[in-house]
Amino acid sequence: MSNKIKITLPDGSVKEFDKGVTGHDIAMSISEGLARNVLSTKVNGQVWDSTRPINEDAHIQLLTWNDPEGQNTFWHSSAHLLAEALEDMYPGIKFGIGPPIANGFYYDVDFGDKELQGEELEKIEQKMLELARQKNEYKRSEISKKEATEYYQKKGDEYKLELIEGLNDGEITFYQQGNFTDLCRGPHIPHTGYIKAVKLLNIAGAYWRGDEKRKQLTRIYGITFPKQKELKEYLELLEEAKKRDHRKLGKEMELFAFSEKVGLGLPLWLPKGTMLRDRLENFLKKAQVKAGYQPVITPHIGNKELYITSGHYEKYGKDSFRPIAAPSDDDSKSDEEYLLKPMNCPHHCEIYKTKPRSYKDLPLRLAEFGTVYRYEQSGELHGLTRVRSFTQDDAHIFCRPDQVKEEFIKVIDLVLFVFNSLGFEDFVTQVSLRDPDNREKYIGGDEVWDKAEKSIIEAAEEKGLKTVIELGEAAFYGPKLDFMVKDALGRSWQLGTIQVDYNLPERFKLEYVGADNSKHRPVMIHRAPFGSMERFVAVLIEHCAGNFPLWLSPEQVAVLPISEKYADYANKVYSELEANDITGFIDHRDEKIGRKIRDAEINKIPYMLIVGEQEAAEEKVSIRKHGEGDVGNMSLEDFKSFFNQKVTDSIENK
Known part of the structure; x- marks a missing residue:
């Protein structure tokens, strides 16, 4: 051989x-x-x-380092270095898991009775760098389940023992660097010396295996780099991200709020935030009508049987809010159960079934801004990006098999229009396919999956999209195309999504009469250009740091009278603006004009109209632009024309 x-x-x-x-x-x-x-x-x-x-x-x-998988390897190895430093400094501690994440890594640790303090992180960083300089190799060894169990029994680490229970003999590996050994499938960098810069970012609590009934471990987040310069740049980026944090700006700009009495993860949209959200909705609704979509509205709850039919109950039952029993009286069935809807698609399938459909009726495009509910664990909730109640800009296209590719391309065009209009110009598309080694997690046969995956790949190629293929990231009912958008800080967010589905039409027995006068199954395309209103608004806030495009800004102007003497003229100015659909407010506070201007700047009001003695006498306004300063004096008619042109430019220039 x-x-x-x-x-x-x-x-x-x-x-x-x-x-x-x-x-x-x-x-x-x-x-x-x-x-x-x-x-x-x-x-x-x-x-x-x-x-x-x-x-x-x-x-x-x-x-x-220039490859995402290379960075993942680097950060996974850094998690092991963190664990080595912790075990050296705090003998007897126990370890959960320590994976790489989008930016850095974390390790879940059981410190026993000790509570780790934030001021200790710097000492741990120094220990990590000390160990890194030893250039210890990451040595991989294959080990039997019996040997692995005996090792952790001797060490007294019940978390690793629990992980070993779920593994098969012959697939278990250990990694060792220096004096530290960990249960791990790898991979790892050659040795610790590659790690030159370390920063431990914060400490959080995390329930073991995400189960709120299990012990809460200490989760330590960190990030590392092969060069100190890269760490410095990243920390500067973090500081900028803090300034742009949608939770901070959302509060300052009075866009949304949360209340513990209402419930965790259930956002309250305040008047300004509602205006912003309404403008986004109306923008997409107008585009959808032009594209041939028909609006529908469905209830916030549905019978449990609906979600059993769709497969959502089997896949998401544990993440749904608990069934609501119908009131018990003589007129109701005692076994009726309802759920807050986790998705809109089953409802839309039932709308399709309200009357017979012909091949001439297709494609049928049904659109709804539908609010859905998922029970996210409290530790995973994060502002508007991870909530328990969110509104999807949902639509479902029911079409013939020969129309799938054309319809898919039309949806891509709609998503690109939305992104271009809102300044999201840097993105890649992720083609999310089945995990070939775990097909039992998906519903439907190989034949329909093969057709659906082929349609998505061909449509993306025809549009010339920059794509990456990710195995195992498909929805349980079909493959999808996800738009991974980069914001102004270079962070990647999954926003718009398009999915091809041959399975729900089968489950709901959807039919249309074809040209051959026989019954056929339609194909279903799921799509949401925004993804969800909550997540999209959060990303938009951070992308533009609260400086929304002029057409979208909830408060477009602030009328600032220099003193109380000019209140009447200020009211007249604002009335004329309001009649021209220009939104904003009059600042009638008894404050100096400098303070009013500063506050309007902080609140990111696009235009400030200052009115005083000269402006009132000449029936003009003195204009300041947010972030730029004086624009000059104009008559009110000239300003309205100027403003309307700026609104047009803010849309067309994208």
Whole structure:
């Protein structure tokens, strides 16, 4: 037998190496500089340690800090370094899990009776850097379930023992660096010396395995970099992100609020926030009507049987609010149960069934700004980005199989129109497909899934979208195209989504009469350009730091009288603006004009109209623009024309 294997590189070139070659060896054969920067290796689609031997023909990609998988490897290894430092400083502690996350990593730790204090984080950082300088290798070893169990029994770590219970013999690996050993599937960087900069960001509580009935562990969040300069830049970005935090700006700008008496994760939209939200809704409703959508409204609750039919109860039952029993009296069935709706699609399927449908009726596009409810755990709630009540800009297109690709492309066009109108110009599309190794988590057969996945991939290619394919990220009923949008700080958010579904029409027995006079199943396309109003508004606030496009701003002008003497003229100015659909307010407070201007600037009012003796005499207004200063004096008629042109520009220039 040959001792050689063929390695195919991303550019399609093929090289021969001896069996047992590692990613690091392959990098060295290309250049020493590349080898120094390789963090891990993707082998036939799976990420491995760059030091792990490859013994058969493979397609490989050498991963560096510039690759998301390379950063994940770096941060996963950093979590192990954190655990090593903690075990050295606090003997006897126990460990849960320590995964990489979007920016950095965390580790869940049981400190016993000790409560970790924030001031201790700096000492832990120093210990991590001290251990990193030792350049200890991350050594992978395959271990039997019996050996793994005995190791953690001796160590007395019940969390790792519980994790081992769910693993199969023959698939368990340990990683060791220095004096620390952890249960882990990997991969990891070659050695700790790659980690040059460390920052532990904060401490939080986290229930073991997300179960509020289990013990609460201490979750330590951190981030690391291969260069100190990169950490400095990241911390500066964090400071800017704090200024843009939608929770902070939402409170300051009086857009939304939360009340413990109303309930955690249930947002209250204040008047200004409601105006902002209404403008977004009306903007999309207008675009939808042009695109042939028909508005519908469905109830906030549904019979439990509806969600059993759709499959939502089986998949999301534990995340739904508990069933509501019908009142018990002589006229009601004692076994009636209702749920707050977790999704709008089952209701729309029932609307489709209200009358017979012909192939000539399709596509049928039903749209609803429908509020849905999911029971998110309290520790996962976060402002408007993770709530228990949210409104989806939902629509479902029922079409013939031969119309799927065309309809999908039309939805892509609608999503791009929304993003361009609101300044989200930097995005990639994620094609979310089935996990080929875990098909039992999805409903429907392979044939319909293959058709749906093919339609999405072809539509994305035809539109020339920049795409990445993610296995295992599909919805349980069908594949989807997710729009991953970058905000002004370079952070990625999942906003719009489009999904192809052959399964719900089957479950609900939806039909149409075809040209052959036979009955056929329609295909269902789910779509939501915003995703949800709550999440979209949160991202929009942080993207533009509260400086909304002029057409969207809930308060577009502030009329600022210099003193009480000019209140009547201020009222006249505002009345004329209001008649021209320009929104805002008059600041009648007994404050100096400098204070009024400062407050309007803080509240991010786009235009300030200052009125005093000269303005009242000449029937003019003195104009200031937020963030820029004086614009000049204008008559009220000229300002209205000027303002309307600026509104037009704020839409058309996107």
